[in-house]
Amino acid sequence: MFENRVYNFSAGPSMLPEAVLCRARDEMLNYNGSGMSVMEMSHRSKVYDDIIKSCEAKLRKLLGIPDNYKVLFLQGGASLQFASIPMNLMKSGKADYIVTGQFSGNAAKEARKYGTPNVVADLKEEVFKRIPKQSELSLSPDADYVHICVNNTIYGTHWNYVLDTKDVPLVADMSSCILSEEIDVTKYGVICAGAQKNMAPAGLTVVIVRDDLLGNARPDTPTVMDWKVMAEKESMYNTPSTYPIYVCGLVLDWIESLGGIGELEKINRAKAALLYDFLDESKMFIPHADRDSRSLMNVTFRTGDEELDAKFVKEASSVGLLTLKGHRSVGGMRASIYNAMPVEGVEKLVAFMRDFEAKNK
């Protein structure tokens, strides 16, 4: 590891692979013989055109995105998509929302400005510790779409099955799990992801949309939020987030060099198992998420004593294990272990937890 780097368990923006940062550094002042940084070049230049086109091609290859899906590189974060989704898809004004955490709650709230979202289930009473089973959900056959958040960043839960929505398009927020596991894109109508967790620095939002869903935007939809226009203009209606798209390309090269998403998923499962296995045997730390709903990316836990939690976070940071405090809405601790977190970081965290437990019995 590069000198003085820490293990940063931040939920986002979060760690980027060291190999990516080094390559960005090496290419910083003179990208590929252009004599300039990627930050300085026109988004309409030939050299930049190659960057964005190859980023899309690499993403298509790694995720297996079929030709009848468009890939959009947008701005405004996943939160802007909470408005773009109803604006582009709510033809009849009806959509189903399954609220499994804060972001899906925000999405449902935003949709209320444009129609009548139907909250099929809201797990708030259970502090969002689990994902509902298919059998618990009665979906509306006439909804324009069903919205879910696949990985709940704050609560550390994950949909460990793909919801069957019959002919209704499934719209999935994958901000905190994209590129972490293999997915079947054809099961989804739309996939959205803010890039700052697993793909790139903040400032880029990726939308993958099936092409038959384009062309229904409300007339008052701002042009940069109209997926059809952005698809036709290949994300170049206006200036895209040029540098994050470039870094995204480097991240995709890094994933390719590891053997692709299947290989990465194996590593992610092994990393998460290190933490969950310890949590299951620990007498001090209590995992937040139900076993069948656990996230591979965000592991949430607590001691049950707020002062002890604070002591844990403080002492961990003094040994180079940073940003372990849980989100204010759930408390306790959260270890975000995205793709770029090395296995050594998780091993060091588990060793620290074991030691902390022994010393604070």
Ligand SMILES: *Cc1c(COP(=O)(O)O)cnc(C)c1O
């Ligand atoms: C971080 C996050 C968001 C919000 O992303 P912004 O880019 O800050 O708007 C939405 N959904 C999920 C699942 C997230 O993890």
